[in-house]
Every structure is written in C-alpha cells, then in structure tokens.
Amino acid sequence: MVGRIYHVGLTVSDLDRSIAFYNDILGLEFQGEIMMTGEETDKLFQRKNCKARVAYLNGSKAVEAPPIELIQFVDEDVNKVKSDLFTTSISEVCFYTDDIEAVYNSLIEKHVECLSEPQYFDFRSQSFGESKAFYFKDFDGIVLEMMQPL
Numbered sequence: 001m002v003g004r005i006y007h008v009g010l011t012v013s014d015l016d017r018s019i020a021f022y023n024d025i026l027g028l029e030f031q032g033e034i035m036m037t038g039e040e041t042d043k044l045f046q047r048k049n050c051k052a053r054v055a056y057l058n059g060s061k062a063v064e065a066p067p068i069e070l071i072q073f074v075d076e077d078v079n080k081v082k083s084d085l086f087t088t089s090i091s092e093v094c095f096y097t098d099d100i101e102a103v104y105n106s107l108i109e110k111h112v113e114c115l116s117e118p119q120y121f122d123f124r125s126q127s128f129g130e131s132k133a134f135y136f137k138d139f140d141g142i143v144l145e146m147m148q149p150l
Contacts, residue, residue: 025107104118115136
C-alpha cells in the first residue's frame, strides 16, 4: 500500500538561507524551486490565501534517496519552536557520509552548531553493525544527524 519515502519536508524561516545551508555547507544538489498558490494549495495546507515557496535538494541521483523539501510560507507567521530530540515529532533527518570526521570538521569550520563530536556505536550484537554518528543543527535550529556505517 505504501511505497518508498518520496521526500522529507522541513518548514524553514528563510528559504534562500536554507538553500545555501543545504547546498553550500552540506553539499546537497539544488534540484529546483516551485511556488504553490491557489485553491488546491489552500486546501492542502488548510490556510486561506496560502503561498509557499518550495525547494528540493538531494545528495543522490538514486530514486531510493528521497530529496529534502524546504518550505517557506510567504506572508505568514510561522510558529518557530525549538527543535528537541525529546519532543514527539520528527526528531531529526539523517544524512549518510563515508567520511564523518571530515564532515564534522567542515561543519565546525563553517560555525555550524554540532551537538557532539562523532560517536562510535557497536550494534553488531543486535544485527545492525557498527557506525559513527553525531547531531547538528541547521540555521533554523532543525536537528539533523550525520552517520557513517563502518
């Protein structure tokens, strides 16, 4: 009934700044931008006269790798809440890397808030293998994760 994940949507406060973060800092490829308006958009978002700028970025050409969808609502006050791993919601979006130390160092150099250094995890006894991971935040404070399977 349900297939693969099509995209992961994040509401942002400044689309241009967020595109720069995900493109220039994380290296995701900008795929394009659309403007959503009209009756269908109003019905979808349950808001009259709704306008949404929407951009798509991805780090992979593989169809299985869903893009990040960044949404900025135009002329709307967006309720900005502090992103928190311990609040019921989407807790984070996880990105794959094959060199976690280099990514971590690059983020630190670019003044990105990292919540820890890369941490080693051994889940072989639970059939999940080994990995390194750390959490960081984009400029809106959205929690993201970087992971390197070992």
